[in-house]
Amino acid sequence: MCNRLNHLHCILPPYIADKLVDKGSEKNKQEALENKLMNHRLRSDRLFLAALSPHQQKMMAVSPKVAKKPKPIIEVYSCNNLRSLPGTKMSKTGTKFRDGDAQNVYDGGLQTWKFYYDLFKRNSIDDQGMAMIHSVHYGKRYNNAMWNGRQMLYGDGDKKVFDSFTKDIDIIGHELTHGVTQFTANLNYEFQSGALNESVSDIFGIMIKQRAMKLDVKKSDWLIGGNVMLGDQYALRSMKAPGTAFKNHPQWGDDPQPATMDGYLKMQNTEEDDWGGVHFNSGIPNFAFYVMAYNMGGFSWEKAGQIWYAALTKELTPSSDFAAAKTATIKQAGIIFGKASLEVKAVKAGWKAAKV
Amino acid sequence: MTHIKLTKTEGLFAMIRSAEKTVDAEKQQVLADLKAASVETDPQHRDAESYVVHVDDDRYVIDPGKLKKDTKKIINGLVKELKPVQPK
Ligand SMILES: [Zn+2]
Numbered sequence: 001m002c003n004r005l006n007h008l009h010c011i012l013p014p015y016i017a018d019k020l021v022d023k024g025s026e027k028n029k030q031e032a033l034e035n036k037l038m039n040h041r042l043r044s045d046r047l048f049l050a051a052l053s054p055h056q057q058k059m060m061a062v063s064p065k066v067a068k069k070p071k072p073i074i075e076v077y078s079c080n081n082l083r084s085l086p087g088t089k090m091s092k093t094g095t096k097f098r099d100g101d102a103q104n105v106y107d108g109g110l111q112t113w114k115f116y117y118d119l120f121k122r123n124s125i126d127d128q129g130m131a132m133i134h135s136v137h138y139g140k141r142y143n144n145a146m147w148n149g150r151q152m153l154y155g156d157g158d159k160k161v162f163d164s165f166t167k168d169i170d171i172i173g174h175e176l177t178h179g180v181t182q183f184t185a186n187l188n189y190e191f192q193s194g195a196l197n198e199s200v201s202d203i204f205g206i207m208i209k210q211r212a213m214k215l216d217v218k219k220s221d222w223l224i225g226g227n228v229m230l231g232d233q234y235a236l237r238s239m240k241a242p243g244t245a246f247k248n249h250p251q252w253g254d255d256p257q258p259a260t261m262d263g264y265l266k267m268q269n270t271e272e273d274d275w276g277g278v279h280f281n282s283g284i285p286n287f288a289f290y291v292m293a294y295n296m297g298g299f300s301w302e303k304a305g306q307i308w309y310a311a312l313t314k315e316l317t318p319s320s321d322f323a324a325a326k327t328a329t330i331k332q333a334g335i336i337f338g339k340a341s342l343e344v345k346a347v348k349a350g351w352k353a354a355k356v
Numbered sequence: 357m358t359h360i361k362l363t364k365t366e367g368l369f370a371m372i373r374s375a376e377k378t379v380d381a382e383k384q385q386v387l388a389d390l391k392a393a394s395v396e397t398d399p400q401h402r403d404a405e406s407y408v409v410h411v412d413d414d415r416y417v418i419d420p421g422k423l424k425k426d427t428k429k430i431i432n433g434l435v436k437e438l439k440p441v442q443p444k
Contacts, residue, residue: 145367149402174368253442256443271417279369
């Protein structure tokens with residue numbers, strides 16, 4: 001099967017297709033030409049979609065399934081340690097899976113859907129009832145989790161440094177929020193807009209965890225990936241204190257995330273430099289969010305979450321940088337809570353602490 | 357003799373690691389194998405990991421699963437020697 005969901009894994013690289021067109025048998029030539037045509041169409045589709053405004057993209061979006069009355073559609077597949085997507089559909093009895101990782105992503109997906117629907121009346125990732133598709137057991141000892149533009153996928157981890165990437169609800173919320181961002185602000189995945197994209201996923205990921213666990217801003221550990229990274233003293237990221245999630249780790253050394261603009265990393269817009277350090281500089285808006293939520297007190301999603309959701313869906317655009325996020329959140333805090341409110345002061349204090 | 361540098365980013369988390377060595381392999385063959393294992397980056401992929409190989413001034417973003425035997429051995433060897441790179 002070769003559809004838009006898994007096209008990256010079944011199309012030939014262009015240069016191999018060229019070779020087949022030149023030297024293959026008649027049948028191969030025809031297949032190669034068809035393949036080339038499909039590649040061309042996929043590339044054109046992507047360029048076309050990327051040029052649309054978020055509103056236009058929403059209108060163009062094809063949802064695999066649309067629920068009439070808002071309710072979550074969560075599908076879980078197993079890749080059976082291969083890399084072809086989505087894999088085989090996993091069966092459940094009621095809401096129970098026999099596979100622990102399948103259960104984790106189902107439960108995390110449900111909490112994420114409820115978070116967005118209960119608080120913001122958002123019906124799934126695209127607000128059109130899109131099915132939330134999770135593929136677990138992706139690859140062999142695969143150390144990662146990812147949103148690929150259509151679905152989530154999770155590795156089992158190598159069990160030496162990493163456990164299963166399904167073990168943290170904040171990571172599930174993080175990946176699903178990449179989908180929400182794609183259908184809203186669609187922040188470019190490079191430099192500051194990319195770091196903001198990453199930060200939005202951490203911000204909503206941590207709020208989804210806090211709400212599921214009924215933790216207020218004081219009780220939360222503000223850690224992303226506290227379970228997936230083996231060793232009690234390690235996590236992937238700390239929003240409360242970026243740069244302290246791990247120290248002297250035998251394989252990873254020290255957490256390199258900056259917490260303020262003083263430590264902003266000027267990296268290149270390449271794969272090997274993390275597209276300008278999107279997973280590094282996200283520490284800065286992460287810290288700003290922590291400070292503002294902490295200053296507001298109570299449950300993060302009740303005030304800070306309202307402000308950030310409004311900013312994400314009404315103010316931010318693909319090229320928004322940290323300064324634009326500051327302006328957007330101050331503006332929305334003023335609209336929701338009043339210009340002279342404590343919430344506006346807390347938002348300003350957050351950005352000031354991060355030196356934005 | 358061919359000098360090869362592998363840089364791996366880990367995807368979801370802020371980690372970049374690299375390793376390099378000079379190997380006794382024919383450069384043109386290594387380049388051809390790397391070209392054959394090259395992949396295009398999809399801009400909608402979020403948190404994807406990447407393998408970037410530099411051979412002198414040539415640069416390839418590859419899928420190690422697509423490498424042929426000899427070059428695969430070289431890259432797998434480098435994967436075992438990856439060390440964190442502290443970004444500036
Ligand atoms: Zn991410």
